[in-house]
Amino acid sequence: MAIEQHGDAQLEGVSIRSLPKVSLHDHLDGALRPQTIIELADEAGVEVPEAAADDLADWFEDQSDSGSLVEYLKTFDLTIAVMQTREGLRRVAKEFVEDLAADGVIYGEVRWAPEQHLGGGLSLDEVVEAVQEGIEEGEDAVESGGRDIRVGQLITAMRHTDRSLEIAELAVRHRGRGAVGFDIAGPEAGFPPSNHRAAFDHLASAFFPVTVHAGEAAGLDSIRSALVDGRALRLGHGVRIAEDLDIVEQKGEEVQVRFGDLARWVRDREIPLELSPSSNLQTGAVAAWGTQLEDHPFDLLYQLGFAVTVNVDNRTMSRTSLTRELSLLADAFEYTLDDLEAFQLNAAAAAFLTIEEREELIELIGEGFSA
Template sequence: MTTQDPGARPGEALIRALPKVVLHDHLDGGLRPQTVLELADAAGHPLPAADTDSLARWFRDAADSGTLVRYLETFSHTIAVMQTADNLARVAREAVLDLAADGVVYAEQRWAPEQHLAGGLSLDEAVEAVQAGIDDGIAAAAAEGHLIRVGQVVGAMRHADRWQEIAELAVAHRDRGVVGFDIAGPEDGFPPSRHLPVWRFLAEHDVPVTVHAGEAAGVDSIAQAVHLGQADRLGHGARIIEDIAFVPHGDLGDGALSDDGQGGAADLGRLAHWVRDHQIPLELCPVSNLQTGVAPSIAKHPITRLKELDFAVTLNTDNRLMSRTSMTHEMMLLVDEAGWTLDDLVDVTVTAAWGAFMHHDERRDLVEQVVLPGFQKVEGALV
């Protein structure tokens, strides 16, 4: 899409009004701090802080450690309060409402049902509870004038070896709210090759797959995700940048190099070419990636260069509680610190819409009837 002013810089109010698509948002990473306090009190679960503001700061500070392992430790508190059907439904409902209030029109909520059975729920009951909350949230958002569509991505924890069981759960609920399958948790040391039959099973049952890769581990992790896991999308995928050599003043004449968008050239390795050639969407999460040490700053985050090189880049929140973020916040940071324009924002939003785990005609309707008209409305306010 080309706006009338390709260099237009939208302000926060306009960005908040934009339609947004988020493909990588963890249900157990997006709780409201007040909800954590209330549910923890009812469950008798001790927390590291006693009031909403202090708890919110604790989550952010703990997640700012610079390592994925320390980042993941913060989930012990959110998961602890998500062990009953009522609590799961409440958290899911509030997540939908919070996303809708931020302008999100399509979202996928990913979570690992196997981590929510301590209160006696079965896997099926846990999925059903989350779906009930999602349905209530969608209805409540509509009553407030916000239309949003939300699907579940159920994930298996890489280190827990219940991959086949969760894959079967995804198949069982494929037409009842579940839109895809994921593996999450410690990436390094737990590759897709750990349970090869799972990927064939999912493909045989037409279940879309996204795989956390290219965050804590590098290029080999991404290669396994796309070649063995048959991933339709990459959860993060930021470290595909490690398979690209940047040349400050490269000669583009031989056709072997790509314009890197910054006056130089980029020499893509075979895997980088594969990911780009197949336009496998990258579920990039800038703020979270800073916290886990994937990038040193928003300005130097791989998202901008990968977008300039025509990778299928999408923008996501990952964990809104731990990162104290939102889609509006992520967009504003890219505008303020990486020089993004309205055109850049529409590009990643349209890419995300086309990468959504739903049918082609539904994706087309999302792009043509919701996303593009929403951006055109904001564009009109800029002119």
């Protein structure tokens, strides 16, 4: 049983699922099929709160809708518990790729923290290799079905532990063997990117791409540290950059905005924002603006020229897909196909690929939308 696909949403008479998409912010341990969790938990002797896949999907959604990132993150205890063996990691990674392809994704980056998957006796290198095997099996399965997809790994360090330099070295070691970038994740407040300066120095010296979770559970100082200390090329979420915007006057649809220095830098340098609308509501990242999708500053950032991208964050926890996120945004802000294409082009330009590969991806998106 795959993650729910939420119907075949239509926009201007076109299936959103059929459109080519790019997924940049998608956690491996947040994208398990409920049935897979049940089966792997049975093999590992892990207790699950619900015995049926649909009921377990409901449980994840209910538990995640707390308004707190800390509470939201607790749901990962279950998914990580069933991802401690080579076979478990391979299966989850393979299904991750298949589910992306079923949602129309042609390029994706999967982020996950190897240090959280050593309970079964595997080494850091072995867990990365197991996930890569699963990714390649998924890519092959998709190709045999007549479609194409490519997925790269974002090797992630947990920001509340002290292994970030070791994980950065691991990421660089697997460059060319699946790893395309580095990230830090976990509880953001109280654990700034500056704590991991040694890791970011190592990555910079190796010219290895970095994205950093920032501007989700913490504000502008976290974003500033991601850019200055982390040399981040993208911001994981980054939604709270809107705190550096001062709405001076609003007349109907006309809005005059005064930019702070940080917001202007992010906008003018076209630093991509990995926005995840449903997740941002669940974790309270946009609580300062409201509790409904229409309150999300996504549209304000888009209209002001920020490099916004659309992402799922955690498909299982938010019970979502990229098709669903795009459909929700289109309904909330009356977006057209041209807008949805712009989001995909932003994501393609932000992908941790060579410029030739990004140009090829951009061409595929253009062809898919024009068709």
